[in-house]
Amino acid sequence: MKTRRDFIKISALGTGAATLGLSALNWNGVKALYAADEQEAVSDEEMTAHATYCEVCFWKCAGWAYTDKKGSIRKIVGNADDPHCKGRLCPRGTGGVGMYNDEVRLKTPLIRETVGGKQYFRKASWDEALGLVTSKMKEVSEKYGPEAFALFNHGAPGSHFKHLFHAYGSGNEGEPAWAQCRGPREVGFAATFGSWIGSPEPTDIRDTRCLVLIGSHIGENMHNGQVQEMSTAIDRGATIITVDPRLSTAASKSKYWLPIKPATDLALLLAWIHVLIYEDIYDKDYIEKYAMGFDQLKTHVKNMTPEWAYGITTIKPDLIRRTAREMAAASPAVIVHPGRHVVWYGDDSQRERAIAMLNALLGSWGRRGGFYFKEKVPVPRFPQPEYPHPAWDWKDNLDGRYPLSSMGITTELLKASIPELGYKHQIKAWMVAGTNLPLTIPDNELFKKAADAVEFIVVVDTMPMEIVKYADVVLPECTYLERYDYIRSASHREPNIALRAPVVKPKYETKPAWWIAKQLGERLGLGAYFNYNDIEEVLDWQLKKLGTSLEEMKKTGVKKFPRRSGALYLHEGEDYEFNTNTGKIELYSTDFEDHGFDPLPNYTEHPQPQDNYYRLIYGRAPMHTFSRTSNNPNLWDLMETNSVWVNPKVADLWDLKNSQEVWLQNQDGVVSEFPVKVRITERIRWDSVYMVHGFGHNNKKLSRAYGHGASDSKLITNVMTDPMMGGTGMRGNFVTFLTEKPGKELES
Amino acid sequence: MRYAMAIDTKKCVGCGDCVVACQTENNVPIGYCRDWIVENVSGSYPNVEIELRSERCNHCDNAPCVRCCPTGASHIVEGGIVKVTHNECIGCGACIQSCPYDARYSHPDGYVDKCTFCDHRLAKGQSTACVEVCPTSCLYFGDLEDPNSDVSKALKNRSWKVLAPEAGTKPQLYFLT
Ligand code: SF4
Ligand code: SF4
Ligand code: SF4
Numbered sequence: 001m002k003t004r005r006d007f008i009k010i011s012a013l014g015t016g017a018a019t020l021g022l023s024a025l026n027w028n029g030v031k032a033l034y035a036a037d038e039q040e041a042v043s044d045e046e047m048t049a050h051a052t053y054c055e056v057c058f059w060k061c062a063g064w065a066y067t068d069k070k071g072s073i074r075k076i077v078g079n080a081d082d083p084h085c086k087g088r089l090c091p092r093g094t095g096g097v098g099m100y101n102d103e104v105r106l107k108t109p110l111i112r113e114t115v116g117g118k119q120y121f122r123k124a125s126w127d128e129a130l131g132l133v134t135s136k137m138k139e140v141s142e143k144y145g146p147e148a149f150a151l152f153n154h155g156a157p158g159s160h161f162k163h164l165f166h167a168y169g170s171g172n173e174g175e176p177a178w179a180q181c182r183g184p185r186e187v188g189f190a191a192t193f194g195s196w197i198g199s200p201e202p203t204d205i206r207d208t209r210c211l212v213l214i215g216s217h218i219g220e221n222m223h224n225g226q227v228q229e230m231s232t233a234i235d236r237g238a239t240i241i242t243v244d245p246r247l248s249t250a251a252s253k254s255k256y257w258l259p260i261k262p263a264t265d266l267a268l269l270l271a272w273i274h275v276l277i278y279e280d281i282y283d284k285d286y287i288e289k290y291a292m293g294f295d296q297l298k299t300h301v302k303n304m305t306p307e308w309a310y311g312i313t314t315i316k317p318d319l320i321r322r323t324a325r326e327m328a329a330a331s332p333a334v335i336v337h338p339g340r341h342v343v344w345y346g347d348d349s350q351r352e353r354a355i356a357m358l359n360a361l362l363g364s365w366g367r368r369g370g371f372y373f374k375e376k377v378p379v380p381r382f383p384q385p386e387y388p389h390p391a392w393d394w395k396d397n398l399d400g401r402y403p404l405s406s407m408g409i410t411t412e413l414l415k416a417s418i419p420e421l422g423y424k425h426q427i428k429a430w431m432v433a434g435t436n437l438p439l440t441i442p443d444n445e446l447f448k449k450a451a452d453a454v455e456f457i458v459v460v461d462t463m464p465m466e467i468v469k470y471a472d473v474v475l476p477e478c479t480y481l482e483r484y485d486y487i488r489s490a491s492h493r494e495p496n497i498a499l500r501a502p503v504v505k506p507k508y509e510t511k512p513a514w515w516i517a518k519q520l521g522e523r524l525g526l527g528a529y530f531n532y533n534d535i536e537e538v539l540d541w542q543l544k545k546l547g548t549s550l551e552e553m554k555k556t557g558v559k560k561f562p563r564r565s566g567a568l569y570l571h572e573g574e575d576y577e578f579n580t581n582t583g584k585i586e587l588y589s590t591d592f593e594d595h596g597f598d599p600l601p602n603y604t605e606h607p608q609p610q611d612n613y614y615r616l617i618y619g620r621a622p623m624h625t626f627s628r629t630s631n632n633p634n635l636w637d638l639m640e641t642n643s644v645w646v647n648p649k650v651a652d653l654w655d656l657k658n659s660q661e662v663w664l665q666n667q668d669g670v671v672s673e674f675p676v677k678v679r680i681t682e683r684i685r686w687d688s689v690y691m692v693h694g695f696g697h698n699n700k701k702l703s704r705a706y707g708h709g710a711s712d713s714k715l716i717t718n719v720m721t722d723p724m725m726g727g728t729g730m731r732g733n734f735v736t737f738l739t740e741k742p743g744k745e746l747e748s
Numbered sequence: 749m750r751y752a753m754a755i756d757t758k759k760c761v762g763c764g765d766c767v768v769a770c771q772t773e774n775n776v777p778i779g780y781c782r783d784w785i786v787e788n789v790s791g792s793y794p795n796v797e798i799e800l801r802s803e804r805c806n807h808c809d810n811a812p813c814v815r816c817c818p819t820g821a822s823h824i825v826e827g828g829i830v831k832v833t834h835n836e837c838i839g840c841g842a843c844i845q846s847c848p849y850d851a852r853y854s855h856p857d858g859y860v861d862k863c864t865f866c867d868h869r870l871a872k873g874q875s876t877a878c879v880e881v882c883p884t885s886c887l888y889f890g891d892l893e894d895p896n897s898d899v900s901k902a903l904k905n906r907s908w909k910v911l912a913p914e915a916g917t918k919p920q921l922y923f924l925t
Contacts, residue, residue, distance in 0.1 A: 041774045041868050075772035077881070088883050091765035097772060219761035224883060231759045231884035249761045252798035259794040622763035634771065637778045638764040647793060682789060682796045 042068055050503040051079070051557035053488050055156055055480035056092040056099065057625040058177070058199060059224050060488050061085035062498035062558045063093060065481055073097050073481060073503055081558045083225070083492045084200060090222040091623045095634030099479045100507065102631055104703045105462055106476035107508035121474065126511065126519075129473050134523040136456045136472075137168065140429045146170045147390045148428040150413045154435040156485040156500070157460060157477055157513035161433050164517040167384075167529040171393035172427065174408035176440045183727045185338040187404045188352025191589040193365050194579030198491055202374040203335050205229035209369055210239045210330030212323075214265055214355065216339035217248035222622040223340070239330065241323050243268060246617060246645070246690050247683040256323050262615050262688055263345055263606040263731065264313040268320065269354035270603060271309035274301040275324035276361045283331050283363030290576065291360055293588025293599075300600045312603065331362040333369025346720030346729035349404065350601040353589065357601075360585045366570040374491035375565045380545045382538045384529050392425050399424070402726035403595045409726035410441060411719075417450040429456040433513065434477075436465040439627040439694065442716035442730050460516060463631060464701035476510045483512030484535045487542060493568055495561040497546065499539070499553040597724055606720075606732060608687070613667060613734035614650065615688040618712035627694040630705035641708035643679040645690040651680040654737055663738040664689075664710055668717045671742050672710035673698055689735060750809075750892040751827040751865055752920040753879070754902040755802050759886035762787055762800040766878035766887065770804075773866065773877035780853050782863040783878055799925075802878065802887065805830060805851040805863040806911070806919030813843035813852065821859075827891065828920065829867055834859045848915040865889075892920075 049064040054076070062082035066074050076096050080087035089096075109129035110121040124132075140149045146169035151161055154175050162173060177183075186196040205211060206229040218226050234240070234253060242251035243258045243265060251257040260268060276282040277298050287294055306317035327334050336358045342348050364370025394408045397416050402409060416423040417430070441447050451457065451470045459471035462479050477483075481503045488498040506512070518530040532538050540550040548559050570576055577583045581590045593599040609615050623638040624630060644664065646656060656662065661675035674696055684690050696711030720729030762785045770782050783804035790797050807830050814822045814830060821836035822843050832843075832852075837859035844852045844860060855861040866876035874880070879887040890897025899922070908922045 041866070043868055043872055044874070045872070074775075075769075077769075088881055088885075089765070090883055091763050091768050094765055094772065094881055095768040219763070219884075222763055222883070227761065227763075227883045228885070231761075231886065234759055247794075247796045247798065249798065249800070252796075252800075253758065257794065622761060622765075623768075633778050634768055637771075638767060682791060682793045683798070685793065 042074060047074060050501060051498075051554050052076070052481065052500045052503060053498045054089060054093040054096055055485075055500075056096045056629060057090075057222070058155065059084055059090075060156075060490065060498070061089055061093055061224050062488070063089055064557065065097075065503040067503060071504060073100060079498070079557045081556070081560070082498060083494055083496055083560075084490070085224050086228060088224070088228065090224045090227070091638060092222065092625055092629060092635060093224070095623070095632060095638070096481070098632035098634035098636075099462065099629075100481045100504070101633060102463065104464060104631060104701055105479075105508065105510070106464055106468070106474060107510065108476060109509070110471070110474040112472045126509065129475060130516075130519050130523060133458050133473055133475070134520055136429060136458070137520070137524060140456070141169070144426065144428050145391055147172055147392050148426060149431070150174070150417070150427045150429070151431050151433065152410060152413070152435055152437060153433040156480065157434045159486050160513040160517040161431060161460070163529065164521050164526075165431075166387040167521060167526045168524060169388045169390050171390040172408065172413060174394070174410035174413045176410055176435055176437075178405070178407035179409045179411055179726050179728050180343060180440060180442070180730075181341050183405065183407065183725045184342050184348035184722055185340075185352040185355075186406070187349040187725045188354075189338060189356045191353055191580070191591050192356035192360060192586055197338050198374065200225050200490060200492065201338065201340075202372050202491070203229075203337060204369050204372045205335060206232040207369040208233050208238050208330070208333050208335050210241065210327050210334040212241045212243070212327060212334070212336040213250050213254075214243045214269075214337065214339060215344070216337050217244065217250050217619055218337075219249040219253070220622055221340065221620045239326050241326065245685040245688050246619075248619070256319070256326070258315050258319065258323065259685060261312070261314045262617065262685070263608070264603075266347065266351045266354055266601060267304070267309045267312040267603040268315060269351065269358060270301055270304040270601065271306045271320050272324045272327070273297070273354065273358055273361060274304045275306060275321055276328060276358070277301060279321075279325070279328075281325065281328035282361040286332070286363035287361065287587075289573070290578070291585040291587050292582050293586055297357070297587045297600060304603075312605075327362055330369075332364045332367035334362045334364050335359070335370055336362070336364070343722070343727040344729050344731040345606050346722050346727070346732075347604050348722050348727050348729060349724040350598065353592075354601045357587055360587060365585070366576070368569050372493055372568045373565065374493070375495045375563050376491035377489050377495040377497055377546065377561050379487050379489050379497070379542055382532070382541055384531065397423050397425050402722075402724065404591075405725040410437075411443075411446065411721075411728055412726060414441065414446055414450040418453045427454065429454055431458045431460065432467050432471075433460040436461075436467050436627050438466040438470075439697070439711055439713045442713060442719050442728050444714050445717070460513065462510070463628070464699055465627070466697065466699050468701075469699060475516055476508065477513055477516065478506035478510035482506040482510065484514060484539065485512075487539065495563060496558055497553075497561075498558045499550075501554055592724075595724070609734040610667075613736050615731065616664075616666070616712060616715055616733045616735050617688050617690045617731065618693045619690065621692040624692070624694055627697065627711075630694055630697055630708070631702045633704065636704045639692075640704070641677070642692040642695040642710065643677040644710065645679050645681050645684040647684050647686040648680050648682060649686045650689075651678065654739070656680065656737065656739075660739070663742055664715060664735040665738050665742070666715045666717060667734045670715060670717050671738065672696065672715060674707050674710055675741070676710035749827040750920070751807065751829055751870075751890070752892045752899050752922065753804075753865075753876075754888040754899050754908065754922040754924055756886040756888070756902070756906075756924040757799050757801055758924065759884045760800040760802055761884055763883065765881050765883055766802045769877045769881035770863070773869075774864070776861070777856060780855065780861075782853075782861065801923055802882075803849065803851075803911070804878070804921065806849055806917065806921045807863075807865060809918035809920065810916060812846040812848075812917060816842045816846045818842065825867070827865075827870075829865050830862070831864055831867070832860055832862060834861070848912045848917060849919070
């Protein structure tokens with residue numbers, strides 16, 4: 001019998017009901033979050049709306065946070081003028097208030113102490129903690145040079161610390177956004193069109209007639225604008241084609257679902273290119289006018305027929321042809337979506353190249369319903385001295401490897417932190433701001449070794465994430481609802497900016513990132529870079545230059561600007577120079593060739609699972625952002641844990657039952673720290689299992705998330721590195737099931 | 749006037765935004781909910797289908813929960829909205845048993861609670877919190893007697909179904925299929 005509690009109910013017709021969300025609630029912890037005397041709904045007029053933009057993910061939707069008469073935050077809703085969200089936040093943004101309410105937030109600065117051989121965290125004053133960080137930054141600078149202090153960051157707080165690190169003299173910064181996420185697509189598209197995709201993606205989904213998703217699960221990936229526009233496209237009758245070994249939510253809404261054999265996508269892409277060219281259904285005028293390298297491409301794909309691809313991908317030749325024709329029929333209003341998290345098999349830049357080339361043949365770049373030309377407003381820089389020139393940065397450590405990386409490679413910074421690896425330049429200390437490296441970076445041993453090796457780690461976060469356990473000093477940041485940040489200026493159809501202003505005062509002894517950066521800067525004698533009393537001064541100065549003011553932005557939240565760069569799309573027959581070596585769309589990549597890489601993509605075979613092993617595929621759930629939201633009471637309430645999806649045939653073989661707890665062991669013998677529940681479902685191929693990323697927290701401080709589910713990151717020990725840009729391909733890991741708790745005999 | 753909601757199962761992605769938005773709008777304590785998501789999977793790989801439904805009280809025309817309420821706390825107001833007056837409710841739970849849709853829950857403060865179609869918002873000319881938040885805009889609300897309401901327009905050109913019609917409750921949630 002279903003209970004009222006399990007409000008995400010999942011039933012599989014025929015195979016009985018499986019339910020998510022079974023564990024008991026910690027009522028004490030949870031109920032205390034709300035002032036229980038105000039049970040009834042309050043109307044909007046009785047509340048005050050404060051302008052903010054969301055920080056639960058990188059989409060940064062502008063919204064209004066409502067406070068009641070007592071000053072408590074009651075709800076957060078989207079800003080109707082914001083192109084990122086059009087007045088509708090996603091579930092994480094709506095539940096963002098849980099980030100503020102979470103009772104286990106970091107509350108005071110902490111300093112690691114060793115007493116009698118035991119280590120623990122001691123509460124410290126801001127003055128002491130900042131003093132310690134400053135002295136370490138000075139010490140590292142004197143002993144090794146400021147370059148030896150690296151910054152790992154993500155999200156809005158990162159920009160304040162980047163400013164600090166540039167002023168300090170270090171350019172060693174890395175975000176998982178590059179090597180653990182979208183780097184390859186930027187490389188693939190830059191080589192073809194001379195432009196990155198960037199964020200938000202300039203995909204004209206609302207006007208498309210055909211959307212092709214390759215392993216990209218929009219709808220579970222809750223990138224707000226993309227989800228909203230996909231829904232509009234469905235309303236307008238667009239054809240959706242999804243390539244995925246799993247019936248994703250998007251696949252279930254598709255006219256064609258291609259349940260591909262994992263790791264073979266590139267063969268399918270090449271076969272599609274073959275069909276477009278050899279059936280003569282590509283956009284000839286567009287290719288003739290804007291592209292180079294067509295003849296080489298034509299020869300290159302000559303034998304890459306649908307029949308060839310069938311043997312590799314298990315997708316029938318007829319289906320490959322039909323879907324290619326669907327794309328051609330919709331051309332140029334067609335999008336072969338670049339995806340976002342695309343570090344899969346180590347040849348990801350080449351796969352993304354093939355996606356870009358397919359779009360070129362369909363004439364979709366710079367066309368309505370394809371990709372629009374994005375534009376953003378440059379925000380003027382507040383007066384400051386020039387940054388010093390670091391003596392070296394992460395690029396100098398590569399010795400020619402990963403030549404196409406244009407953002408810091410996190411994993412390379414980690415390796416440079418381990419002296420035995422003999423990097424030319426060594427990293428000696430880290431600041432980690434807003435990124436939970438242990439659950440983000442594959443190959444946990446590498447992370448641990450590096451963390452052990454460095455002399456000092458300072459962590460800035462709002463939550464006691466796993467990374468905090470490695471810190472020498474912890475600086476508690478307040479949540480986005482309690483602080484200012486820099487102005488959001490993101491590229492879009494219509495250039496626009498958004499303001500984040502504090503809704504409430506910082507809780508506990510938490511502080512905003514801008515304040516922390518400024519304090520450290522001043523203590524380091526870098527006051528000239530922080531020549532203001534308060535960030536309000538900076539924001540108001542910048543906003544006035546942009547023709548508005550802090551006061552006005554507090555009332556509107558968002559401001560839009562007219563486009564200056566020209567139209568959204570190419571005009572009929574317009575001359576256009578692409579930002580590539582040849583000024584053309586490069587079907588044959590001169591840049592790749594110059595760097596010694598295949599100028600035209602080739603399919604490479606990747607390992608398939610051994611007997612009794614299944615490929616570990618991971619993805620997103622719409623109500624969580626990576627591992628950072630798992631303890632948010634509102635979002636935890638929607639999804640408390642992950643499960644491992646298993647095809648019924650596989651379940652039969654292993655005699656697995658729905659909701660049974662298993663441990664997963666990977667090809668290198670690494671076992672999941674916690675058990676994970678089995679979800680038997682026809683939605684996944686028999687050669688793979690699937691898990692939502694971000695669970696399996698092992699920091700006991702995370703009252704709700706601790707021990708819930710398994711961490712995919714910990715099971716990813718085989719990393720297939722992209723030689724072009726350093727991306728860490730993570731889809732080459734295979735797991736098997738352990739139905740008994742491992743090491744049980746030893747314990748008893 | 750007859751308020752009703754249509755839910756487009758072809759667009760819903762099961763994200764749960766409607767659930768959180770309702771919780772924050774109506775101060776529903778964490779651990780409880782007035783609306784929820786059902787995912788039905790049918791077929792076998794690779795011929796599999798999913799139906800996603802955002803469900804809530806059906807504001808039934810023939811509501812057993814109202815008929816069985818011993819105190820009159822459960823009642824019907826303008827537009828057919830089924831409501832519970834919290835301070836008249838003794839928390840006996842008869843209505844919870846009588847509802848074929850499992851749409852009611854016992855609030856920890858001792859009364860029974862459920863979806864109100866956000867009537868406090870309707871009174872101000874706004875739509876329900878779930879309708880206004882849904883990122884896929886797959887929820888349509890309004891007056892069935894008004895042919896120009898969002899819900900009437902949504903139902904006009906699409907096939908739809910209601911849940912458990914055999915229970916005879918005349919439910920007012922319409923699932924577009
Ligand atoms: S997509 Fe969701 S989590 Fe991300 S910024 Fe927007 S509302 Fe926040
Ligand atoms: S918010 Fe909309 S898309 Fe998300 S679950 Fe609810 S009805 Fe479905
Ligand atoms: S759905 Fe249940 S609670 Fe709502 S009116 Fe019908 S019987 Fe009553």
